[in-house]
Amino acid sequence: MIVGIPKETKPDEYRVALIPAGVEEMLRHGHTVLIEKGAGLGSGISDQEYKKAGAKLIDEPKEIYDQSQLVMKVKEPLPEEYPFLREDQILFTFFHFAASKELTDAVTKTKIVAIAYETIRDEHGQHPILTPMSEVAGRMSIQEGAKYLEKPMLGRGILLGGVPGVAPAEVVIIGGGIVGTNAAKVAAGLGARVTILDISVNRLRYLDDIMPKNVVTLMSNTQNIREKVTSADLLIGAVLVEGARAPRVVTKEMVQTMKSGAVIIDVAIDQGGCVETSKPTTHSNPIYKEYDVIHYCVTNIPGAVACTSTHALTNVTLPYALEIADKGYGRAARENQAILRGVNMVKGRLTNKAVASAFDMTYSTFE
Structure with a gap:
């Protein structure tokens, strides 16, 4: 052939x-x-x-x-x-x-x-082909999120891991699959306070076993998402439904409650995005602000590495x-x-x- x-x-x-x-x-x-x-x-x-x-x-x-x-x-x-x-x-x-x-x-x-x-x-x-790219995207989501939380990048001016005497950033990850797991590993390793939400109790049980103590697991439902979005400095959208459009689990009303200069990394954007205010961006023009929240919605995140x-x-x-x-x-x-x-x-x-x-x-x- x-x-x-x-x-x-x-x-x-x-x-x-x-x-x-x-x-x-x-x-x-x-x-x-x-x-x-x-x-x-x-x-x-x-x-x-x-x-x-x-x-x-x-x-x-x-x-x-x-x-x-x-x-x-x-x-x-x-x-x-x-x-x-x-x-x-x-x-x-x-x-x-x-x-x-x-x-x-x-x-x-x-x-x-x-x-x-x-x-x-x-x-x-x-998903053997999706998995390595999801691993890359998950790890990069924290790398990019940490960068855009910096004040010169229009963020809140927060160091992800904090320093002694100063609280670390609140990282909220919606979706505990490959992307979410890899994002949590990197965020936790940098010292952030991490919350992973997922719809599977078995998956949450597994993550609770393998993650360090600065990672908390929560059932993904509208109430929990609403509460955690409000407190997030960095929000990672990592929702996947095979072959289908990603469900929009974060509404624009939720985004409006976020802190000024908070950052959203919607990794699900190549499947349509799981945040209502998300729209595709590129590596050349990766971010935009809506409701004073930075949105990073690059559709080919692994392409940067x-x-x-x-x-x-x-x-x-x-x-x-x-x-x-x-x-x-x-x-x-x-x-x-x-x-x-x-x-x-x-x-x-x-x-x-x-x-x-x-x-x-x-x-x-x-x-």
């Missing part, structure tokens, strides 16, 4: 979908790999490294799409890429369809096979990409339930129930 790796076009996206070691592995399985020139530069990977690994360097993205049967990306295609997509082509990337009706409609019309990283789920209920993220992503995407390339998407999906769960669209048919429900569209089973 011919596998194409175009350069990412999303603003401030520096990751690339495959590292040279992945190219070598694809070639070992008998596949051809096309890499757009400059695709890896943002992750510190030169064209020469790809060439040495055996990839063919291509000048233009259209050539990649024209020649490739399987295209691997990091982020969803942008409008300028829609015309490149062709019927029956396999596109393997993060889509987050439920966050955008425009994207869903556009990709449906191309009649490609859309396999989404974020909905691949293994037999243990884990592209070298780390690219290697972590290839570690988990490559086994699935090899299986798809070796067997074709149909056989791969029938033989591997994880890949089957990743198939969101097939030739104009929507095969992900959560996305279909989000937009009241027709759902079709995979055949």
Whole structure:
């Protein structure tokens, strides 16, 4: 199979979908790999490294799409890429369809096979491709939150961990999954007072066992969220519903009760956001203020640490990409339930129930 790796076009996206070691592995399985020139530069990977690994360097993205049967990306295609997509082509990337009706409609019309990283789920209920990026995003949410709490960055002027005799910051994390857990680890390590809210008692019980004493767990309900949002210096939105739009659990009325200069990091923004006042931002223009609260809603947070993220992503995407390339998407999906769960669209048919429900569209089973 011919596998194409175009350069990412999303603003401030520096990751690339495959590292040279992945190219070598694809070639070992008998596949051809096309890499757009400059695709890896943002992750510190030169064209020469790809060439040495055996990839063919291509000048233009259209050539990649024209020649490739399987295209691997990091982020969803942008409008300028829609015309490149062709019927029956396999596109393997993060889509987050439920966050955008425009994207869903556009990709449906191309009649490609859309396999989404974020909905691949293994037999243990884990999301192996989403997990490392969630780990990065969770850790970075505290890093960014600490920065924007500084007064020159328009924040409250608070040191996350405080100092002897001065109280640390109050960090509230809504969602105790991979993002929330990693955010809590970093915040707790810096000495903040941390509260994690989640809807699962079992998850809270687990977190209570593994977290240090400066982390408190609370059941996620409207009353508890309302009370904790008011006291938060830094609020992390880490809510995930697989394949579906994130529920808006923090209302604008709640945001209005927050302290002047408090910071919201809505990590769920790539699934539509879990804070009502959130809207997508970029690394070039990452924040805005609403109700005197700083909102950081970058949709590709891990892209800022592209070298780390690219290697972590290839570690988990490559086994699935090899299986798809070796067997074709149909056989791969029938033989591997994880890949089957990743198939969101097939030739104009929507095969992900959560996305279909989000937009009241027709759902079709995979055949």
